[in-house]
Amino acid sequence: MSEMEELSMPEGGETAISNGMSNGISNGTSEHREHKEHKHKHKDRDREKDRHRDKDRHKTSHKDKDREKDKDRHSSSHKSSHKDKDRDKERSKDKDQSERHKDKEKSDKDRHRDKDKERSDKDKHRDKDRERSDKEKHRDKDKHRDKDRERSDKEKSRDKDKERHRDEKKHSSSSSGEKKDRDKDRHSSSTHKSHRDKDKERERHREKEKNREKEREREKIKVETEETSLRDFYEQPPMEDVTVKEEPVESEEEDKLVISEPMKDEPPEEDEEEMPLSHRKHRNEENDDDDDKPLAMRKKIKTEPKEKKRKKIKEEDDDDDFKPEKKKIKKEKKEKKMKGARMTAPPGGAPESPTKKTKKEEEPVWKWWEENKRDDGLKWTFLEHKGPLMAPAYVRLPSNVRFFYDGKHMELSEETEEVAGFYARMIEHEYTTKKVFNSNFLKDWRRVMTSKEREIITDLSKCDFRQLHAFYVQQNEDRKNRTKEEKKALKEQNEALIAEYGWCNIDGHKQRIGNFKIEPPGLFRGRGEHPKQGMLKKRIMPEDVIINCSKDSVIPKPPEGHRWKEVRADPTVTWLACWVENVQGQTKYVMLNAASKLKGEKDWQKYETARKLHKCVDSIREQYRLDWKSKEMRIRQRAVALYFIDKLALRAGNEKDEDQADTVGCCSLRVEHITLHEQKDGKEYVVVFDFLGKDSIRYYNEVSVEKKVFKNLQLFKENKEEGNDLFDRLNTQILNKHLNELMDGLTAKVFRTYNASRTLQEQLELLTDPDAPVSAKILQYNRANRAVAVLCNHQRAAPKSFDKSMANLQKKINDKRDQVEETERECKQLKKIAKSGGSQKEKINYEKKKKALERLKEQLEKLEHSATDKEENKTIALGTSKLNYLDPRISVAWCKKFNVPIEKVYNKTQRQKFQWAIDMATAEYNFLGEPMNITKNSSDGEGEDEDYE
DNA sequence: AGATCCACTTAGCAGGGTCATC
């Protein structure tokens, strides 16, 4: 058997997981030769990032406790999933409900989204620090350790400063205490970053602003139409200017560190690699020169932070509607042959505009999956739509709704009032109590004010938004209380809008657009401790919007008196319109919805790629295991990271800019995100992961790993301190490049898809009882789904009314139990009577009671089940995996095989999205079977089957 | 080669709609 097989043994000795991977791999055999000695490696890429980060991180703390709790939270579930077993098991076991609740709360906070960060804009840096005081505590130990390590003077001092700042911060912020603030704290410390950093940030910021300004100028010239003032708020110079200091240049000279730590226990097996540099002679090979040195220690300066800001889309002018696509529009073959369209399609000729057709009238299903996929890289030949629907214009408040400043009524100009309204609506949210949120808001709000207003309004705490708030609350109430007729009218209006703007004609087929509405203005609310929370998202005008459609289509008309920023015909992309959002400078797109061919085909392709991975996953695993022993640090880092991605389904972990929340993925893990325990809770070589991932969702997991991995991790952490990258010689480009060499089309995220789908299939095989009733099968399905959600760490906040509804359910259970007991007693008595020569009638009574008792018991069982299910699902979100990671053909096949109606598994929207799978998968479909080549013919080999819909 | 841009996928949440229960 291959090593892999051994691999698949769950850590901790639990039963093997079927998929050999997922979570628990344990020791492997091969570990023997580990590299024993280590030494320090100080290399590091010095990313500025680190620097920033360092600052923030912090402190020590009670992490453990938190973790424990979190653990619980994570775990909850899964009894069923064997895969995740380790993880799950541990978790689930402990948790008693109350624990869970606690955790939950905590975690909720942790996740937090609420976080306001308390730092000024400028400090975009990651707030990392802030964080969870609890955790940090634990970390102290590590920290100290790290600190002790030697580093170059410079670095040291720099770091120290940071630390100091951090600590200060922490103290200050933590004092406030509340758990809730935990997150905040985390982030908040950034304020204390070193001046240097701040300066840099400022500088950067300033430049960005400048660039933006320029662009805006340019744009302005182009666009003549008048815009609302909101629109130009951006053009105004920032009110509060930040002074910018010169950025000190750090020296790059090598800080050489001579580290001579004692070698670690294990006898050197692999040569010098692990030997302290100072002991080594020298090597010439590639990385060798300080292969083991954290890169950060080698160079330390990274170029100035990138001025990321995306420059806006090319500017040009244009007046004519179409601009030449910059991208090579490869042959725009206009063969608008309304191809394929087996069923639908407007009959030949020029496609008609979507609006002409009415909404949902039974569109025949376009079975695009039965057609050949085009391979020219173009996404369409003909594309026609009505353009996006702009946000409704602002309507002024009635005169009796007044704003007060410092106790005095103040008339606000339209724009000022509008923005005040954004804030007023949120006034009850916790985040309006956050410093960062408020300061960002005030700054942006002042930018839209008239100079007079700006003179007066300088302090948010003197602003009284209560009347505005009450007005919006009332408006909501009114909306809820609308009569049936009003509701109906509104619904119709809405449908009319969808009919007009919600569809497009693509190559002769009418397809739904996913998001045809332009995002309305409002206050930006990032997730986690986002440095930009509270900033004003400006109103998007037609002059900001680029339209993409075919030249020969009916070009969408901009609203009266306006014009589009540009109209282009780029068939290499799928978007119909786009604009650049002002807060983060990102491009937003209008695209087709999930049930469209364009999205569906891509989705299908994604699963085929994952299936292709199955064919070579064993050899890839074998390879990365060998690579754990490589002489080159970069190879070992790559191998360990890949192992995590494979085993734990971690995300790739691209680098992030400083002005985003501080979250990480695999490649961007930092030393403080993992702690190593040779022994923990009876398990060996335990790695504890604790970090904020996408959307600032906490990832906490204790995993027993193979010894070689463990030893490698010790080396990777050596001579680094908080803030340094764990994998300092790795990033997602390097990793993906490597993966692509192993298999065409392979990237880090394919592993997530692969392991998720495989887990589902295996869990279904394991959990499905063919003889159980449909309701029980659904539960089994949900459990399999849940195993995946746990694997992927898909969490959600507990429903607001969770406790209440749980309590209700519990009461029902108790009542039922009482009933059962009561009935049992009665039953016993009747039995006695019946047995001791009771009459016929008494015998019948007994039989009846007996039946009633059985029924009650069943009901009780069902209730208990649903309570369990509910509890397990408290903080687990099943939808994300179902929609994005699970090959729908697995579910479809399962439904077909066990006669479960597909509606029980997929709701209407989901059925539309997965129509291709529902149509093509048979009961025999096997995710781990032979992948299909979808550019050829879709249903090759998979056979068809009864249709569900 | 690294930075940045660009397109597109993945993500959780809010709030309204719908369904179940009384």
Added chain:
DNA sequence: GATGACCCTGCTAAGTGGATCT
């Protein structure tokens, strides 16, 4: 029919990863 729990959908933020620029 009222009420409340839950589901669904829309919204939009936040990831990934290839392409392009410098």
